[in-house]
Amino acid sequence: MAAALLSLPGFCRPLGRHHACTPRLLMRTFIVAIDGPAASGKSTTAKRVARTLGYNYIDSGSIYRAITLKALAQGLDLTREADRQRLDGLAHTCQVDTQAQFDGDTLRVVTYLDGQDVTDAIRTLAVNRGVSEVAKAPEVRQAVLQIQRRMAGYKREGSETTTDKLSTTDLVMDGRDIGTSVFPQAELKVYLEADATVRAQRRYEEMQRQAMTKKENGSTLPTYDEVLRDLQARDAADVNRTHSPLRRAPDAVVIDSTNLTIDQQVSKIVELAQSRMA
Numbered sequence: 001m002a003a004a005l006l007s008l009p010g011f012c013r014p015l016g017r018h019h020a021c022t023p024r025l026l027m028r029t030f031i032v033a034i035d036g037p038a039a040s041g042k043s044t045t046a047k048r049v050a051r052t053l054g055y056n057y058i059d060s061g062s063i064y065r066a067i068t069l070k071a072l073a074q075g076l077d078l079t080r081e082a083d084r085q086r087l088d089g090l091a092h093t094c095q096v097d098t099q100a101q102f103d104g105d106t107l108r109v110v111t112y113l114d115g116q117d118v119t120d121a122i123r124t125l126a127v128n129r130g131v132s133e134v135a136k137a138p139e140v141r142q143a144v145l146q147i148q149r150r151m152a153g154y155k156r157e158g159s160e161t162t163t164d165k166l167s168t169t170d171l172v173m174d175g176r177d178i179g180t181s182v183f184p185q186a187e188l189k190v191y192l193e194a195d196a197t198v199r200a201q202r203r204y205e206e207m208q209r210q211a212m213t214k215k216e217n218g219s220t221l222p223t224y225d226e227v228l229r230d231l232q233a234r235d236a237a238d239v240n241r242t243h244s245p246l247r248r249a250p251d252a253v254v255i256d257s258t259n260l261t262i263d264q265q266v267s268k269i270v271e272l273a274q275s276r277m278a
C-alpha cells in the first residue's frame with residue numbers, strides 16, 4: 001500500500017522540504033515541469049537545472065522518440081487503421097527507460113528501448129519527422145503517461161538507474177504536456193519559448209557541430225530552411241492535436257530565451273525553484 005501511494009506523483013506535497021528524519025510517506029517531492037516548442041532549449045536547460053539542484057532529470061520526448069523508432073523499424077504506416085492498432089499494442093508492450101548519468105560535469109541521458117541503448121538512434125531525421133504523428137495517438141499518450149509516472153515514482157524510490165549524485169525524490173521533466181497533463185500539481189512550471197527563426201538557427205548550428213564532432217559529411221545535413229520547416233511542422237502538429245496538445249499551463253512562468261544566454265535561462269529557473277522551496 002505504502003509503495004503504491006509513493007508511486008503516485010506529487011504525493012504528500014505540502015509538508016515542507018524533506019529531512020533525514022522525515023518518514024518517507026511524509027516526504028515532499030519538488031517537481032519542475034518545463035514545456036515549450038521544439039528547440040526552445042528545454043533539455044539543455046532542464047539538464048543544467050537538474051545538475052545545479054541535484055534533482056533527477058527525465059526527458060519525456062525521448063520516450064515518444066523510442067516508440068517512434070520501434071514503429072518505424074516495424075514498418076508501420078500510421079495512415080492505415082490496422083497499423084494504428086498495432087501502434088497501440090506496441091506502445092503498451094515496449095520497455096522504455098532513461099538514465100541520467102554524469103559525464104564529467106555534464107548530465108547525459110541514455111535511453112533504452114527493450115534493453116538496447118537507442119540514445120543516438122532516436123535523434124535521426126526519420127524519427128524527428130515521424131514522432132509527432134505517433135505522439136498524437138491517444139493510446140500512445142496513455143502508455144507514455146504510465147511510463148513517465150512509473151519512471152518518476154521508481155526513481156523516487158531510489159532505483160539503481162539514479163546516480164548517487166542525484167536526488168531520488170526531486171525531479172525535472174521536460175516535454176510538451178508536463179505542466180498541463182503529466183504533473184499538473186508540479187511546484188514549478190516553466191514554459192520556455194523563443195522566436196522560431198532563432199530556434200531553427202540554434203538547431204541548425206547544433207547539427208553542424210555534431211556532424212563535425214562525428215566527422216560526418218556535412219552535405220547530408222538539412223539546410224537551415226529545412227530545419228525551420230521541420231520545426232514549424234512539428235510545432236503545428238503538437239499544438240493542434242486533440243490529446244494533451246502543447247499549451248502553456250495557466251500557472252506556468254513564461255521564459256522567452258530569444259535574447260537570453262543558456263546560463264541566464266538556467267539561473268532564472270534555479271532562482272524560481274529555490275524561492276519556491278524556501
Ligand SMILES: Nc1ncnc2c1ncn2[C@@H]1O[C@H](COP(=O)(O)OP(=O)(O)OP(=O)(O)O)[C@@H](O)[C@H]1O
Binds near residue numbers: 036041042045
Ligand atoms: N539561450 C540560448 N542561446 C543559445 N543557444 C541555446 C540557448 N538555449 C538553447 N540553445 C541551444 O539550442 C539548441 C536546442 O536546445 P535543446 O535541444 O535544449 O531544445 P529542446 O527544446 O530540448 O528541443 P526539442 O524539443 O527538439 O527536444 C541546442 O543546441 C542548445 O544548446
Ligand SMILES: Nc1ccn([C@@H]2O[C@H](COP(=O)(O)O)[C@@H](O)[C@H]2O)c(=O)n1
Binds near residue numbers: 062064178
Ligand atoms: N511531453 C511530450 C514530449 C514530447 N512529445 C512529442 O515528442 C516529440 C519529440 O520531443 P522532443 O522534446 O524530443 O523534441 C515532440 O515533437 C512531440 O510530438 C509530446 O507529445 N509530449
